[in-house]
Amino acid sequence: MRRVVVTGMGMVSSLGVGIKTNWDGLMASQSGIRKIENFDVTDLPAKIGGQVPEGPTEEGKFNADDWVTPKDRRRMDDFIVYGLAAAEQAVQDSGWVADEDEKAWRTGVLIGSGIGGLSEISGGAITVNEGRARRLSPFFIPASLINLVSGHVSIRNGFKGPNHAVVTACSTGAHAIGDAARIIMWDDADVMVAGGAEAAICPLGVAGFCAARALSTGFNDTPERASRPWDKDRDGFVMGDGAGVVVLEELEHAKKRGAKIYGEIVGYGMSGDAHHITAPAEDGNGGYRCMQAALKRAGMNPEDIDYVNAHGTSTPLGDEIELGAVKRLFGDHAYNISMSSTKSAIGHLLGAAGAVEAIFSILAMNTGVVPPTLNLENPSDGCDIDLVPMTPKERKVRTVLSNSFGFGGTNASLVFKAFE
Amino acid sequence: MSDVADRVKKIVIEHLGVDEDKVVENANFIEDLGADSLDTVELVMAFEEEFGCEIPDDAAENISTIKNAIDFIESQQG
Numbered sequence: 001m002r003r004v005v006v007t008g009m010g011m012v013s014s015l016g017v018g019i020k021t022n023w024d025g026l027m028a029s030q031s032g033i034r035k036i037e038n039f040d041v042t043d044l045p046a047k048i049g050g051q052v053p054e055g056p057t058e059e060g061k062f063n064a065d066d067w068v069t070p071k072d073r074r075r076m077d078d079f080i081v082y083g084l085a086a087a088e089q090a091v092q093d094s095g096w097v098a099d100e101d102e103k104a105w106r107t108g109v110l111i112g113s114g115i116g117g118l119s120e121i122s123g124g125a126i127t128v129n130e131g132r133a134r135r136l137s138p139f140f141i142p143a144s145l146i147n148l149v150s151g152h153v154s155i156r157n158g159f160k161g162p163n164h165a166v167v168t169a170c171s172t173g174a175h176a177i178g179d180a181a182r183i184i185m186w187d188d189a190d191v192m193v194a195g196g197a198e199a200a201i202c203p204l205g206v207a208g209f210c211a212a213r214a215l216s217t218g219f220n221d222t223p224e225r226a227s228r229p230w231d232k233d234r235d236g237f238v239m240g241d242g243a244g245v246v247v248l249e250e251l252e253h254a255k256k257r258g259a260k261i262y263g264e265i266v267g268y269g270m271s272g273d274a275h276h277i278t279a280p281a282e283d284g285n286g287g288y289r290c291m292q293a294a295l296k297r298a299g300m301n302p303e304d305i306d307y308v309n310a311h312g313t314s315t316p317l318g319d320e321i322e323l324g325a326v327k328r329l330f331g332d333h334a335y336n337i338s339m340s341s342t343k344s345a346i347g348h349l350l351g352a353a354g355a356v357e358a359i360f361s362i363l364a365m366n367t368g369v370v371p372p373t374l375n376l377e378n379p380s381d382g383c384d385i386d387l388v389p390m391t392p393k394e395r396k397v398r399t400v401l402s403n404s405f406g407f408g409g410t411n412a413s414l415v416f417k418a419f420e
Numbered sequence: 421m422s423d424v425a426d427r428v429k430k431i432v433i434e435h436l437g438v439d440e441d442k443v444v445e446n447a448n449f450i451e452d453l454g455a456d457s458l459d460t461v462e463l464v465m466a467f468e469e470e471f472g473c474e475i476p477d478d479a480a481e482n483i484s485t486i487k488n489a490i491d492f493i494e495s496q497q498g
Binding site: 069070071073075133134137138139148 | 435436437458461462465489
């Protein structure tokens with residue numbers, strides 16, 4: 001099987017724009033969770049979120065004009081704009097330019113979203129409901145469609161290889177990267193731009209997750225304390241917006257052009273819970289088998305893993321179930337690994353989560369520092385492994401495993417290895 | 421220049437993100453101003469909104485330049 005490495009990365013989150021801005025934020029134990037101020041939250045039990053901060057480029061904030069023309073912005077829900085921004089960063093970082101037919105044909109895009117253009121869809125529904133169907137924008141459909149991130153990235157860069165999009169709720173980003181790696185392994189492309197994008201923090205999105213009783217509602221006055229995986233006081237997840245995109249490349253292709261290599265994707269596992277539409281199976285069997293499948297594909301044992309970037313959403317049920325599955329799979333080695341949840345800093349980016357967390361895992365490997373689990377002040381009973389509470393921790397990291405679990409009982413795990 | 425012409429040009433500049441000096445009366449939306457088929461649909465909707473008129477699909481098909489738009493709208497208002 002052909003080997004696949006990571007040669008470019010890009011990110012947008014509530015901590016800001018760019019890999020450096022985000023990593024610096026994590027290393028400073030900063031939180032991107034704030035009060036929602038751009039729409040009325042009076043009737044919503046959850047009033048906070050990890051929204052992308054708009055502002056000057058030089059401050060690491062999001063300035064849409066850096067990525068799309070005002071004309072194009074009208075054709076895109078925010079999730080597409082964030083996805084494009086992350087993809088442009090990643091492509092630029094990789095130095096890859098598809099300037100010949102053969103190169104273009106061998107470069108594909110696979111960027112998904114959990115929910116897609118919810119804000120656009122709710123606005124369109126209001127227009128139609130008001131009896132103004134003829135006033136609906138001709139851009140309504142293309143502005144909302146999930147695969148339009150992949151579409152725009154391919155159009156902008158001339159990438160004419162496989163063009164695909166994953167939709168598996170909160171496992172989307174991880175599935176996208178795993179599936180894209182396989183497309184390269186199977187020799188259907190040499191380069192794939194892969195990841196996830198999300199912008200579901202809008203009245204309909206927040207109301208929907210509130211109705212499902214999934215969100216934190218007890219920290220509306222202290223937003224930065226709301227996302228607290230494994231902590232006794234956790235009471236639900238915090239929504240986050242943004243996008244994470246990587247450039248994956250066949251190893252020899254990357255070496256030949258002298259690309260910098262951040263790491264190798266060696267394992268990818270998938271499983272289904274077959275249990276419940278929103279709740280994880282209590283025995284953690286889905287997550288367990290998913291991690292096991294990723295290790296099998298990597299040809300590795302649990303002892304080979306140094307760091308786990310957990311799904312860890314800060315929900316009362318999920319965090320401990322995941323930890324239980326990790327302990328069962330890793331045995332005594334669970335006490336040697338570090339495991340943290342970066343959702344504590346940027347919230348849950350749903351369909352983008354797996355992609356930004358894969359990037360954080362790769363950065364841990366490249367910097368020798370694991371990012372912290374913020375707000376983990378009083379771990380729940382049994383949460384006795386190193387969960388990197390409060391502040392980052394230096395340690396040698398050669399191999400990382402990143403977990404993503406989604407509504408519908410869909411699980412994905414990725415394993416990355418330092419490139420030597 | 422008529423009031424209608426000013427308002428039409430303003431809409432075109434805003435929607436297509438083009439420079440003001442390109443928006444001359446004979447400018448063709450697609451050939452000269454870089455619009456695609458969806459842009460032209462949106463432009464027609466914007467004209468309808470701005471001038472409170474209805475532009476039927478068969479009339480819209482014949483509106484391909486700034487001048488076409490101005491003429492049609494003025495004919496409706498007259």
